[in-house]
Amino acid sequence: xxxxxxxxxxxxxxxxxxxxxxxxxxxxxxxxxxxxxxxxxxxxxxxxxxxxxxxxxxxxxxxxxxxxxxxxxxxxxxxxxxxxxxxxxxxxxxxxxxxxxxxxxxxxxxxxxxxxxxxxxxxxxxxxxxxxxxxx
Numbered sequence: 001x002x003x004x005x006x007x008x009x010x011x012x013x014x015x016x017x018x019x020x021x022x023x024x025x026x027x028x029x030x031x032x033x034x035x036x037x038x039x040x041x042x043x044x045x046x047x048x049x050x051x052x053x054x055x056x057x058x059x060x061x062x063x064x065x066x067x068x069x070x071x072x073x074x075x076x077x078x079x080x081x082x083x084x085x086x087x088x089x090x091x092x093x094x095x096x097x098x099x100x101x102x103x104x105x106x107x108x109x110x111x112x113x114x115x116x117x118x119x120x121x122x123x124x125x126x127x128x129x130x131x132x133x134x135x136x
Contacts, residue, residue, distance in 0.1 A: 004061070004125065009118035010054045013074070013111045018051030025102035027088065037104070043081070050077050050111060057118075064126045071119045075112055082108040 021037035021044070028034050037044045053074045060067040085105040 004121065006067075006118040006121040006125075007058050007061070009114045009121065010058045010071075013114045013118070014051045014054040014058075016107055016111050016114070017047045017054065017078075020107055021047045021104050024104035024107070026085070026104040027102045035102070043084075046077060046081050047107075050074055050081070053077065054115075064122050064129075068119055068122050068126075071115050071122070075115050075119075078108040078111045078115070082112070 023036075025034045025036060026043070037047050053070060057067050057070040057074070060070060085108065089101050089105060
């Protein structure tokens, strides 16, 4: 069923990971240059993969177990991206030169939250189907 709440969460993840990193800055370098996801190719690929994985997961509604697994893979992908951003933000020097962390670094955090909410909704659907099968 495509009209479930997990579909809304997954579409939000696809929009967050697919569009926002290209419009919100990730960080501002020491030279004053603003860095977006499109400036670093592998970050753009990881955001694109996360968005594509979320869209593919939307259409796996007939197999909830696969949907759950794909969401977990997407969470791992976003955790990897978040780990890189934390590493990068800790290595940005704030004392000797002017550098800023951008709001785009928080996109993986919001994506992880929505993916966890989607997994909870998928688990609830799976439990409901199992309880109905028990009654037959």
